[in-house]
Amino acid sequence: xxxxxxxxxxxxxxxxxxxxxxxxxxxxxxxxxxxxxxxxxxxxxxxxxxxxxxxxxxxxxxxxxxxxxxxxxxxxxxxxxxxxxxxxxxxxxxxxxxxxxxxxxxxxxxxxx
Amino acid sequence: xxxxxxxxxxxxxxxxxxxxxxxxxxxxxxxxxxxxxxxxxxxxxxxxxxxxxxxxxxxxxxxxxxxxxxxxxxxxxxxxxxxxxxxxxxxxxxxxxxxxxxxxxxxxxxxxxxx
Numbered sequence: 207x208x209x210x211x212x213x214x215x216x217x218x219x220x221x222x223x224x225x226x227x228x229x230x231x232x233x234x235x236x237x238x239x240x241x242x243x244x245x246x247x248x249x250x251x252x253x254x255x256x257x258x259x260x261x262x263x264x265x266x267x268x269x270x271x272x273x274x275x276x277x278x279x280x281x282x283x284x285x286x287x288x289x290x291x292x293x294x295x296x297x298x299x300x301x302x303x304x305x306x307x308x309x310x311x312x313x314x315x316x317x318x319x
Numbered sequence: 320x321x322x323x324x325x326x327x328x329x330x331x332x333x334x335x336x337x338x339x340x341x342x343x344x345x346x347x348x349x350x351x352x353x354x355x356x357x358x359x360x361x362x363x364x365x366x367x368x369x370x371x372x373x374x375x376x377x378x379x380x381x382x383x384x385x386x387x388x389x390x391x392x393x394x395x396x397x398x399x400x401x402x403x404x405x406x407x408x409x410x411x412x413x414x415x416x417x418x419x420x421x422x423x424x425x426x427x428x429x430x431x432x433x434x
Contacts, residue, residue, distance in 0.1 A: 215359075240422065249323075249409050249425035250362070295361060297423075307423060309354075309361035 218316045225283040227313045229296035232277060238299040240307070241270060241281045245292045253281070253294075283315075291317045321345050325410040325426035332400040332433045340395040340429050342410030350413040351393040352377075352423070353385065355406040362409065368393055400433045407431070 219225045231239075237258040242250035256263045256270045256279075263270050269282040279296050293314050297307040325342045332338055344351065349370045354362040354377075364377030368387040382404055384396040393412075397404060410426040 247428070249411075249427050250423075251425070252422050255422065297362075309363075311359065311361040 215311070216314045216316070218318055219286050220318050221286060221288060223286055225281075225286045225290065225315060227281045227283075227294050227315065229279040229281075229310050230277060231279065231296075231298050233298065233300055233308075234274070234277065236298040236300050239270070239272065239279050240297045240299075241268075241279075242295040242297060242309075243290075243292045244295060244312070250295060286315075286317050288317050288319070291315055323410055323412055323424050323426040325408075325429050327429060328427070329430045330432070332397070332431065334400060334402065334433060336400050337396070337398050338400065338431075339397075340408055340410070340431075342393045342395065342426060343391050344393075344410075344412045344424070345391065346412065346414060346424070347390060348412035348414050348424070349390065351387065352411045352413075353383070353393070353395045354409045354411065355379065355404075356409060356428075357406050365395065365408075397431075402433050405431060405433045 240255045241253040243253050244250045254265045254268050254270050256272050261272055267284045271280045283290055293312040295309050295312045297309045299307050323344045352367040353365040355365055356362050363379045365379055365383050366374055366377055366385040368374045371387050371390050374385050374387050387393050408429045408431060411423045413423050
């Protein structure tokens with residue numbers, strides 16, 4: 207079936223290093239993708255988004271890359287900081303759900319001192 | 320501007336009890352959603368609403384009911400609580416008129432345990 211999933215359920219990185227979190231999706235009709243950060247005990251918070259007509263989008267310390275050929279999405283965090291420790295979700299928007307999104311299971315990022 | 324507010328934060332229910340999770344948003348968003356998040360899993364859509372008076376089922380609606388009498392409020396009702404409904408529940412909303420780029424705004428979550 208169609209799904210959004212993550213390659214790595216957990217990721218540990220040294221403080222200051224760059225982090226890369228990956229996400230695979232299977233619905234080629236998805237036209238919009240979002241990365242969310244969820245800290246312990248809190249709701250997901252928007253990080254960055256990208257439309258399907260783009261390959262790359264940059265924010266502050268974060269970059270999202272979209273490879274539609276292999277249906278792959280990645281989130282790159284530069285100079286990872288302790289405050290980046292959280293679970294990261296990708297979500298895809300599918301037109302047949304109207305305004306609804308489908309979320310992946312998440313990757314836990316742990317930043318080591 | 321409080322955003323999306325949901326209550327209660329924590330609740331323990333006995334099997335067979337009923338309860339309502341309250342959700343309100345003050346951003347005049349037309350779309351509202353209820354998701355559940357099981358441990359180690361992604362968010363699953365329970366119900367959603369495109370506006371006052373309109374509700375639709377999501378991926379996992381069984382055991383739940385919703386209503387949308389106003390733009391601001393979207394309560395989620397559990398009629399006969401079951402252990403399988405132990406989860407974290409998130410209410411969310413999206414604003415109107417932004418086309419494809421409708422970012423979801425989430426509440427802080429409601430931790431529900433059914434024993």
